[in-house]
Amino acid sequence: MEKNNLYPVFLKTAQLEILIVGGGFVAEEKLHFLTKSSPDAQITLVAPLIREGTAEKAKAFQVHLVRASYHAGYLQGKHLVIACTDKPQVNEKIYQDCRLRNILVNVADNPPLCDFYMGGIVTKGHVKIAISTNGKSPTTAKRLRQFFEEILPEDISWMVENLNRFRKTLKGDFESKVHKMNEVTQHLITNKN
Known part of the structure; x- marks a missing residue:
């Protein structure tokens, strides 16, 4: 494929x-x-x-x-x-x-x-998502753009800004900071049904 x-x-x-x-x-x-x-x-x-x-x-x-x-x-x-x-x-x-x-x-x-x-683009505050269909289907990119515009919350920038502030408080080397940020944000993708 x-x-x-x-x-x-x-x-x-x-x-x-x-x-x-x-x-x-x-x-x-x-x-x-x-x-x-x-x-x-x-x-x-x-x-x-x-x-x-x-x-x-x-x-x-x-x-x-x-x-x-x-x-x-x-x-x-x-x-x-x-x-x-x-x-x-x-x-x-x-x-x-x-x-x-x-x-x-x-x-x-x-x-x-x-x-x-020039693919589909979704912008919500600090968050920007680019969508590409490899030049094959601008209509698919458009529909995906509409989908993400609908599901992303308007206040997502609040989360980005708070995580940025938190990241600036972390001590240690780059690897330890990445580990801590991954730990703190893991719940954003974990399904807890």
């Missing part, structure tokens, strides 16, 4: 430069999910035509809008690129330009041309 070998990471998007190429519905969707999870993301959006809804979403999050056709110069200083134009040849060009510059790229709806996927 095939398995998911992707490695999840949580990026500090306020410290990265992100480029979205495209101004239509897909660009708006990518922009929505990126800013929903990371409202302080540093984003530039480039497209000759930008939908009004996409432009409004961009303005709300201080996204730099550039109304122009793509050229490789827009990659200067970028760390992540999302290509979502309605022209497959332009998306492939963006992919190739990014490969030459070692820039991570996601070409919407084209898994072979993706270095990363």
Whole structure:
């Protein structure tokens, strides 16, 4: 059976430069999910035509809008690129330009041309869960996201903050601290029926 070998990471998007190429519905969707999870993301959006809804979403999050056709110069200083134009040849060009510059790229709806996927994300205070289906089923990721949003309590940050305070009071080496934290939190997963 095939398995998911992707490695999840949580990026500090306020410290990265992100480029979205495209101004239509897909660009708006990518922009929505990126800013929903990371409202302080540093984003530039480039497209000759930008939908009004996409432009409004961009303005709300201080996204730099550039109304122009793509050229490789827009990659200067970028760390992540999302290509979502309605022209497959332009998306492939963006992919190739990014490969030459070692820039991570996601070409919407084209898994072979993706270095990363934008999975489902659940955020409750300090807790964030990323969901991946290995690019196979965004609908499954969406349903899992909805499930976790429903079952995780709104006040889960309270637990995280209290455990963090407790962890800071512990003495000893790293291994003994891990052992004590595991001991204290074991009841969170133990079924006591």
